[in-house]
Amino acid sequence: MDLNTNLEHIQHLLATFLNANVTEKDGVLQLDDQEAIGPSIAEIDRLLAELAPYESDGAAAIYTATDFEVLVREEASFLAPGLARRGAWPYRLEDPDQRLTYTLGPPSDHYLLFLIHRLAALGPQEGFFGLRRRGYRLGTIPGPMEEEKSESAYTLFGALRDSMRRIYSLRIQSESPLTLKILRQAADSFSFQLAYNLDTAFVSIRSFEEVVRRTRLRRIRRPRPEDLDAPRRIYNSDLVSHYQMGVATDSPPLEYLSYYHVAEHFFEAVFEDDLISSVRTTLTQPDFSFRRKADVRALIKLVRDKLRFQREDVTFSEQEALRLVLDRYVDIESIRDKLDAIQDSLVPYYAEKPIVFADSGTVDLREADSSKTTAALSRRIYATRNAVVHSKDGGKPKYVPFRHDRVLAQELPLMRLVAEEIIISSSDLPT
Incomplete structure (x- = not known):
């Protein structure tokens, strides 16, 4: 050497x-x-x-x-x-x-x-x-x-x-x-x-x-305690706890999942809002009639397509819920600019490199169509989460602790910034 x-x-x-x-x-x-x-x-x-x-x-x-x-x-x-x-x-x-x-x-x-x-x-x-x-x-x-x-x-x-x-x-x-x-x-x-x-x-x-x-994030933050201001917003306590867990740990999978839980917190509420909005839009269309079976069937299909029925349980698509959360709370342009400030190779990396242990695809954060970017970002995040959480043998890729930590660590700046955007965007001003 x-x-x-x-x-x-x-x-x-x-x-x-x-x-x-x-x-x-x-x-x-x-x-x-x-x-x-x-x-x-x-x-x-x-x-x-x-x-x-x-x-x-x-x-x-x-x-x-x-x-x-x-x-x-x-x-x-x-x-x-x-x-x-x-x-x-x-x-x-x-x-x-x-x-x-x-x-x-x-x-x-x-x-x-x-x-x-x-x-x-x-x-x-x-x-x-x-x-x-x-x-x-x-x-x-x-x-x-x-x-x-x-x-x-x-x-x-x-x-x-x-x-x-x-x-x-x-x-x-x-x-x-x-x-x-x-x-x-x-x-x-x-x-x-x-x-x-x-x-x-x-x-x-x-x-x-x-x-x-971790030190890369300090480039875009205030490094000295004396430079800090008092908080001017009220943040959700549960989200802060998940975020603190991510910041405190040295374990890449635990850090990733902690940030993911910040987004997961809003899945049910955001999905329910979207479903109600879709049903309300259909019901209030001028050409909708509850007397026409075809219109009622179309409404039932709309609800059925959004929900999943498993025995006695009714669930929804978590990836779709994640997309809705990203769409509501995350500014893609802000994420991209912060990633560039952390390390200028990160945005091209996400655009060119799928994750080897997850069926994730790529995400181009410079894509002009924000809806395409949000959809691709939700796929990458959700596929990574699934690979980290599930370890069943089979044909699907899976995360192996320590062996894949280096690859997973590349996803942490993106997931942390997403979590921060959600925490800040969902916060309130003091009354």
Whole structure:
């Protein structure tokens, strides 16, 4: 793996991530005006040489035939202490039968070098905001096991590790050559073993966009608390709860469904309004007569076409209800402009790329006919929701947790903006 870099670029990246001034003195990097703490230029050259035989899986893992390392995030109940505080850290497990060694802990130095280059490639906002914290000072930022810190932690790479909250790496080393598929299977099996026995999930990060995707929305928002104004509208409490759930979670499927529930809140009311309006329009037509059977049959057909009869239950098309909600509450032009502000590739992505795990189709948010756009948007959102919710085996595409998180994460900016439009459009002014 060739990072196509030099010492000056690496020094710049470290300074940017740590939000501090990094200089070089006597062949060793130092922070601000403190003494040299490393790494040295020789160590950086060594790390670049170590990375040379590695390949990237195109996402967040690097590997050779005998070594695999991937970034993982810890997901644990607030009642369950993190693994880093339960005992020895990093956590190391030997498998003599398969001749594998599992190491869960802070990322290795050569992985960190790979990481900062990949995050920086996403752009200043996306790459740096996710890991950036206050300026590093020796001994001021606690690691996962402060009392067990070694001297190696007090380097610039150690500072980077300390700035990553609940994000670690899983490394698998093998005594014999293995394929990437087998190494990934070993990683998944190890993660299940931990989750089953310790009630703590370490989830492989499938893309670096997953680490920093939330920061993109901050481009179009006010980043500082002192810039906020008091609310001038009254919002629906149920919708706010669903929205907060979406914002608070790191799980792409839960986030997507939380935003979807904002739209779902209005399904019945909006569909009922549409049905009443259609019936009223038919009844008040000058050529309608309740004495003519043909007219009454036409009215019955209108109602039957809009409703679904299942045994003793009467339901309606949720996709049609979603379309009506979008039509009533969502300004497509506003959604498009905000998506462009977040990332200029999103609108073309939705127009060109269907979702691989859902029969979603595409949606062109630049389409002049807003009714076509709304219909296409409702199909994409509803198909995605169904694929996430339903996991039955069969011919239809379905969402597989973690495997499809990278694709689903691409839909989150769109779904979040839709939810926000609905919440704001359905709000009231104070009386």
